[in-house]
Each structure stands twice: as structure tokens, then as C-alpha cells.
Amino acid sequence: MKKKVAMAWAPGNISCIFEICRGRTPERTGSRGMGFTVDEGATVSVSRAPATAVFYNNKKVDFPTVKLVIRRLTAKKVMVRISSDLPLGAGFGMSGASALAAAYAINRLLKLRKGRKELAMAAHCAEVEAGTGLGDVVNQSHGGLLVKFEPSWKFRVVRPKVEGARHVYCAWHGKMSTRNVLRNEKKERAINGAAEKALAMLREMLKKRMMERAPLPFAEIIGISKRFAEESGLLRDRKMKSLIVGIEKRRGHASMIMLGNAVFSDIPFPGSVRLRISEDKAKVLP
Template structure:
């Protein structure tokens, strides 16, 4: 590696509506993952990487920040960096990693997967490794799984769209299909009420996930409609007792104006997908609950996004000779 390199990549956030973890969970992380359905959103994580050669160091100096704040325990990001250190033979460099999140972290919007994926794409460019996007995405998949922050999130964010994950596994191994291709007419609207740790769920409550998600996939494969996706997601979240009273009130209010809705797995986040002409009406309901639930100790946020169909992408790749 010669000179300074900068790379920027973006990965969309992702909401899982229903899911199953095929058993037995195999040992190979590339074969592990989940089946289910979800939607990628136009907001997500942008990661900027600056790589400086620096002869005065015996070991690399690595700094990570999230939204401008230094972060020493970004475990998913550190996992990705360690995987790259095994692939490059240089050790004397400084690496600045800056994650910018325009989705809240921990609310079931797939931020850990998006951080890992955007970082992996950016490092691949900065280190000039020439991995394919699929190979870079596999590193992110392994990181999200190893840190117990996600199972099928990375492959969904790699693919983009309103999707069904028909076969579990890493990008290139798992199978993803779009539920519908024409998504320009839809918006994903969310009320993020409070965070919930995916690690906690995958560690302590994973037994609640049975074969229901797989049966639901068969129904969705036949109907391929947004309404069915929302319906099934709601039934799924109820079946694992994951809808809090606060979320249930919001979902009821949306039902009253003719909108189906559910909660994002795993967070106290209500989401719906509506056609553009319904956005104003839904926005009023969600803003009203945002104001009702916000208090001095917690911030509740309302988000409006399009459906991302591109999946993760590199935005910039620059280098200057030393």
C-alpha cells in the first residue's frame, strides 16, 4: 500500500417482519443465517474510511467513531477490521473509521449489519484488495453473526428491496428474492419508541422462534403483496409476544385508518408500508404518538423512508500517492 486512501460506502437499514432459523444451525458461518421477509430502507449507515501509511508504528492505530463520537466497543466494526488485518500484509498504518447513522441504533433497523457491510466495502477499496462485493459482504455477514447482532440482515442489505430470504446463508449462498419489484409508489414509515438488544433476544429468547416464519414464507411466495407481508409480520410478532402495549396502541390506531402495521424485529419500533397517497394520514398518527410517548428521559423518533432497491454500495474511492 502506497499513500493515503479514502473510501466511503453506504448500506441501507433493514426491517425484518418475520423470521425462522433453520435447525440445526450449522457450524460454518457462511451456511448460517435466517429465512424470512423484510424491507430495506433508504436510510442507513454511511462509513468513511481514511487510511494513512505511517512508518513510526509497530502495530496499526485504529480509531472508530459513530456520529462523531469516539467508540472503543463497536464490536461488529472491530470484527470486520480484524478480518481485513488477516488479508493485508502491512501493519504500519493509521486507520480512521467514521460511521454516520441516519437510523437510530438498536431499534430493529439493522444498523449493526449496515455498519459491518458499509465498513467492509470501504476497507476493501481502501486496502485495494479487489474482493468482489459478494466476498466483502460475506465478511460483514460473519461479523454480524459472530456478534449476535443479526442473522439474515447482511444478505438482505446486500440485496436491497422488499425481500424474502428463501434459503439461509451468507451472500452468494443464501437465496433472496424480491416480493415485488415496483416499489417507487411506497414509503416505509416508522415510529421508533425504544431500543431492544438483538443480542439479548438471540441469546435468551431464540427458542421462541419456531417454524412459523417458514410457513409464512410459503404464503408470501404465493401472494407477493405488501398487505400480506404486513399481515404476516403482525401475526408473527404477536406469536412471539413481541408487541408491547405502547406499540399495540400505535398499530391499533393505524388499523383504524385502514393501514396494516407491525413491529421491527427486534426493537420497539412500529412500521408500516403505505402508498404515497396515504403518507400524510399515517404521518399524523405517528407524530401524535411520538409526542405522546416522548418524555425527558427517552426520545421517540418518527422516520419516513423510501424502499432501497440498490443494496449496499461504494460511494467514493480516492487515493493520493505519498
């Protein structure tokens, strides 16, 4: 008997630093940077259908990233239903999570027998083609707080020892177009210049901590992230700036979530939602 519905889950991802690494193909395009996955994410169910359709929290949506991953895996028509407590377009990597979980579920439903790396690459390429991300899928396929010193398409990550990285507090308002940022050459130059400095600083900090056999404080990671947000010119929104100043006055640490009109912090603040930093990676559900 053919399976009627297949389900999968992938975590949300908060990107702290990113450098755009362009290649000739989606398979050789990605990013370097740092970020972490959280306990909330995208639960996706996939079933056969007369026509392909995508729903996000029961609302039919035009979701190019998910449709592209479908086309990369099959010519069959499927219905994709995505459920999440996290919003689209706010920097939580939900395009990547939705595409990756959809890939896992399609593979299960249609018995494609593709491996995890192949499915993750299909989702990564879909994100690149749609302009919705460059490195989220890599983190979501590994899970945890990760640094990518090499371009994300290589799927190689560093998992540093970090102290105090258990919970994070987030707030968001409105949406930011990742596509518009990634396709702006002037912004790309500023982003890459700031990212190169931030990653060099992070590498030295990790090297020093390794020699001292001590973990890197989460507060220092947030500090590097904030510096990158400012130097790249991405932190421009007045409301986000005001939130960060308020958090710092209360002896907390905060930065901008890449790429969204959103803030993350190591202490609670008005309007924030608590998420757990998690090492859970994308998976097929029973």
C-alpha cells in the same frame, strides 16, 4: 500516492419475519425470512490510524460488529467513522449496514481486491459472531423487498412483485438487544415455529399471485409480519401495541420491526418518520 480516505454506503434494512438457522460456523449460520431495504442507511469513511477506533455520528463507540469485520479483512489499524440518521439497536439493521459499508471502504482503502460476495460474507460473519443479526447483510448487499426461503448464508433471495410498496412510516423508542433474543433457546423455538408458518403462508400467497399474474399487496405483507410478531411472542411492548391499534383504527396496516422497539406502517402516524423502500444496494462512494 496512497488513498487517505475511502467511503462506502449501505442501506438500512427492516426485517418483517425471520427464522434462525444455526450452523457449526458463522459461514453456515443465518436466517430465513422477509424484509426490505430503505433509502436511509450508513455512510462510512475509513482511514489509516495509529489505533483502531469506531465513531458513530461523531461519538466514539464500542462496536463489536465493525471491529470483527475489520479483523476479518486486515491486521492494519484503521479509523472508522459512521454517519446515519437511523439509530442503533432499533431494528433498522444498522449493525449490518455499518459492517458492510466498512468492509467495502476497507477493501478500497487498502486495495485488498476482494469481491462483493467475499466482503458481504465477512460482514455477515461479523454480525453472527457479534450476535447483532443473521440476515440483514444479505438484503443490504442485494437491495429491495426480498424473501429468503433458503438460509441467508447462501445469499439467495426472491424478489416478489409487490403493489403499494413505495414508502413506509416508522417510529421507535428505546433499544432492544438482538443478542439477548438470539441467544435465548425458549424464544428461538417460539420464533422459529411462528416463522415457519409465516413463510409457508407467504409462499402460498406468492404462488397464487403468480398464477393470477398479479402483484402481492404490501398490506398483506404487513399482515403476515404482524401475525408473526404476535405468534412469536416478540410483540410485547405496550407502546408498540397501542401504536399498531391506533394505525389500524385509521384503516392502516402496521407491524413490529424485527428486532427493535419500533413500528412500521403504510400510513403516516404521530411521531413517525417517512422512509422510501429502495432497491439501492451497498456501494463504494467516490
